Amino acid sequence: QSVLTQPPSASGTPGQRVTISCSGSTSNIGMTTVTWYQQFPGSVPKLLIYANDLRPSGVPDRFSGSKSGTSASLAISGLQSDDEAVYFCSSWDGSLDGPVVFGGGTKLTVL
Amino acid sequence: QVQLQESGPALVKPSETLSLTCSVSGDSVSSYYWSWLRQPPGKGLEWIAYAHWSGSANYNPSLKSRISISVDTSRNQFSLSLSAVTTADTAKYYCARFDQYDTWGFFAFWSQGTLVTVSS
Numbered sequence: 001q002s003v004l005t006q007p008p009s010a011s012g013t014p015g016q017r018v019t020i021s022c023s024g025s026t027s028n029i030g031m032t033t034v035t036w037y038q039q040f041p042g043s044v045p046k047l048l049i050y051a052n053d054l055r056p057s058g059v060p061d062r063f064s065g066s067k068s069g070t071s072a073s074l075a076i077s078g079l080q081s082d083d084e085a086v087y088f089c090s091s092w093d094g095s096l097d098g099p100v101v102f103g104g105g106t107k108l109t110v111l
Numbered sequence: 112q113v114q115l116q117e118s119g120p121a122l123v124k125p126s127e128t129l130s131l132t133c134s135v136s137g138d139s140v141s142s143y144y145w146s147w148l149r150q151p152p153g154k155g156l157e158w159i160a161y162a163h164w165s166g167s168a169n170y171n172p173s174l175k176s177r178i179s180i181s182v183d184t185s186r187n188q189f190s191l192s193l194s195a196v197t198t199a200d201t202a203k204y205y206c207a208r209f210d211q212y213d214t215w216g217f218f219a220f221w222s223q224g225t226l227v228t229v230s231s
Contacts, residue, residue, distance in 0.1 A: 002155060035217040037156070044205070044224060045156065050217040088156055092215045096172050100146075100158035100209075100216070 003028065004089050004103035011109040017077040020106045022089030024070050028101055032092040034072040036065055039086045039105075048087070049074060076108075084110045113137040115206050115222035123200075123229050129193040133206030133222060140164055140182050144209040145189040146218060147180065149202035152226075157202075161209045162189065196229045203227075 005023040012018035022034060036049035047056050049065035052072065064075045072091075076083055089103040119131035133145070146161035162168035164182040171178070179192040193200060203226045207218040 031214070033215040037218070044221045045218070046221070047217055047219055050210075051215070056219075090156075090217070094214070098172075099169055099214075100161070100171075102156045102158065105155045 002104040003093060003101035004091060006087075006089060006103035006106045008104065009107045009109065011111055012076075012079045013111050014079055014081060016079045017075060018079055018108065019076075020074045020087050020089075020108070022072045022074070022103050024072075024091055024101075026070060027095040028070075028091040028093040028098070029067065029072055030070040031094060034065065034067050035090045036063075036074045037088045037090065039088065041085075045088065079110055081110045084108055113208060113220040115208070115220060117204065117206050117222045117225045119204075119225065119227070121225065121227060123196055123227060124231050125197055125229055126195055129196050129200065129227055129229075130190065131204055131206070131225065131227070132188050132190045134186075134188050135208075136187070138208065138220075139184075140187050140189055141184050144211050144216070145182055146207045146209040147191045148205045148207060148218070149200075150205070150224070151199075151202040159191065159193075159204075161211070198229050201227065201229045 033051045037045040038048045039045040052067040053065045086105045093101045144161045147159040160170045160180045162180040177194045182189040203224040205224045206222045208220045
């Protein structure tokens with residue numbers, strides 16, 4: 001079981017806006033920031049969002065992150081077929097599980 | 112551009128020690144923290160440990176008793192040792208730069224990963 005909870009799958013059609021949730025607790029998301037990684041099949045995870053809502057250079061502004069309380073969300077607008085990947089959330093954890101914890105990943109399918 | 116390349120055996124026998132080294136280019140290991148992560152085939156990511164050249168380190172509690180991590184500034188490398196491996200340790204192992212800021216951080220740059228299989 002992962003410390004952070006993500007839905008195993010999500011889907012959308014091209015052009016749509018989809019969101020992926022990440023649920024944690026007061027010992028992780030509730031006390032610090034959330035990071036999102038994107039991983040294409042057979043490829044290396046790539047930093048997508050850090051500090052809840054900041055994008056590294058090169059990441060399109062179609063990707064956005066937010067956090068509220070002990071949950072976070074990744075939103076992808078103007079969905080493209082190239083966005084089909086697995087998305088992982090991550091956070092710092094101040095409990096015995098930490099300090100770095102991940103969600104189990106959400107497989108995004110573009111229909 | 113920061114690049115990381117791991118090296119080490121692809122096959123390790125049960126009960127033996129898995130040893131990996133990550134060579135860094137485009138950056139100095141004297142800066143930042145440096146980390147190891149792994150991903151079993153078809154599964155999610157697991158953070159293993161991170162370390163700073165000063166000796167500061169942090170470990171995944173579930174692996175702590177079996178892990179050793181070190182940073183070699185003279186070679187611009189860092190290394191991982193995982194002892195008493197079992198088939199559950201079969202995974203793709205990644206090395207990464209960990210940008211830490213007090214009680215948060217992120218893995219900014221990753222290696223391509225190396226699949227390590229534990230089998231007799």
